[in-house]
Every structure is written in structure tokens, then in C-alpha cells.
Amino acid sequence: MPSALIVNPMASAVTPELSVAVERALAAAGEPIETLLTQSAGHAVELAAAASHSYDRLYAFGGDGLFNEVVNGVEADVAVGFVPGGGTSVLPRALGLPRDPVACARALAGSWREQRISLGRVNGRRFTFSAGIGLDAELIRRVDDLGRRRDGKRPGDSTFVRALAGLLASRRGKLPTVLTVAGHGRAALALVANCDPYTYIGPIPVHAAPQARFELGLDLVAPRSVAAWELPRLATWALAGRGQASSPHALYLHDMDEIEVECDIPLPLQVDGEDLGDVEEARFEAERDTLRVIVGDT
Secondary structure, three states, rough: OOOOEEEEOOOOOOHHHHHHHHHHHHHHOOEEEEEEOOOHHHHHHHHHHHHHOOEEEEEEEOOHHHHHHHHHHHOOOOEEEEEOOOOHHHHHHOOOOOOOOHHHHHHOOOOEEEEEEEEEEEOEEEOOEEEEEEEEHHHHHHHHOOOOOOOOOOOHHHHHHHHHHHHHHHHHHOEOOEEEEEOEEOOOEEEEOOOOOOEOOOEEEEEEOOOOOOOOOOOEEEEOOEOOHHHHHHHHHHHHOOOOOOOEEEEEEEEEEEEEEEEEEEEEEEEEEEEEEEEEEEEEEEEEEEEEEEEOOO
């Protein structure tokens, strides 16, 4: 039976030439490949739902937004391989796959090495590596509001860094306490991780929740409040991955099946870098050992 390759042609690093090269690399192992192109937001959910019942394997070539749609669409127990084609492509990097899409496709092609990973779910939407309420979700919204580049693709990491600096400057480095993690306490924002790293800034991993693992439940890190003088400490937590789990200045939950968050006011929610709008409540759930991923021969 052939395998399906779902491609987002508008992803940051995807070109027609690369799509052909990725398809050839996958087909070189002897498995027929049928390529399916997404045409709009949400289309990959439909494609993945149908493909998961019709193919032995499913590959996705694009960015984290595409990968998120694919895992939200998959219905059958099919093996999925993720080929990086976005500006950041957190998921394949966190799985230890090559950053070059053709090299990644070669590693996945013909490999029978698989790993079962857990997924997160918030208010019914699955996520693969992270979800957040507050600061990081607002950052994503600000960058999205800048619009696409002339080629129709999303801005890169440097734009996110500039937007974060501008966002913090506009708040004078202060983030008030605006939400409650049910049963655990108050916080200024909530970051929920399904793995470590939480994301990347260029080549630099961000270790917001350093104990998070694909094989476990969900981790949460939530600073109780943020003042300008605390920003260096938060940066140290994120870059070094040390201190937040034991700090009295943050809530840290590890290997959780459920996490409930109540917001004082509507706050932005993101999953895998995608803006889901404002919420007043969020219920995070771990779907343990739910997705078969191809980890490849690297």
C-alpha cells in the first residue's frame, strides 16, 4: 500500500523543488508516495483524517501548524513521519530528526523505528509540543497581525524576538497575576509542555519545562507574577532549564493527566504556535501513548 505525503506549499521553507526532492527521497526506499497539497487553513485535518484510513504511513512536510492539523485529523492508528519545512519546526527537532528536509526524508524512508508519544489536548484541540495562555500566545498573535511576507509565508524567528521585546517594553516588564491553576494557585501566565524543549529561538532551545517528555503526561510552568527585575531570572530558566521546578516564584507541575486554568479576563491561547483566540477557561488533558511516530534511521 502506498504512503501519503501531506505538504503545505505555503510553509516557510517549502518550495516546489524541495517538495519534489522530499517525495523522491521517501520513494527511494521503494514505497509508492502519493502527495497531497493543502489548499487552506484546516485542510490538512481533512486530508489526514481520510489518509489515516487509506495508507500504511503518513508523512507531513511543512511547519508546526501543519503538523498540528495532521495530528488533529488522524483517526486510525497509522505511523506518522514529520519532515521540517517551517521556520522553526519544533516537533521534528524535538524528536531528534535532521533539520534538512531531504536528509530527514531519507532518514524516515524505509525506517521501521517507531515511537509512541503522548499528545496534549486543550479545550478539545490536540497539540504536539506546547500550549500557552497569556504572554507566548499574545506574542504569536502580534506576529500574525504583522501579516505574511511578500511570498505569502510567515515571518521568521527574528521577528518573534523583536515582537517579544516590544511586548515586554510596552508592559514595562510587568505581567500581573491574571489566572488561577485549579488546585495549585495564582499565576501571570501558563505554559504547558508535552516535551522539552518548549520551542526554539533560531538554533537555541527554550527549556521552559525541562522535565517534560513525550513519553509522559503534561508539564506546566507558571510564574506567579513578573516584574522587570525578574526578567533575567526567567531568561535563565528558559535558556538553562534550571530553577523553575523548585522555585517559590513559579508553579511547576510534572507528568499531569489534567490541568485546569481559569482566567480573570479573556486571555489568548496558543497551541503549537497557532492562535486559538481568547479563552476564560482551559482544560488541558494528556493523551498518553496515542500517536505512532516514525523516528527514522539517523
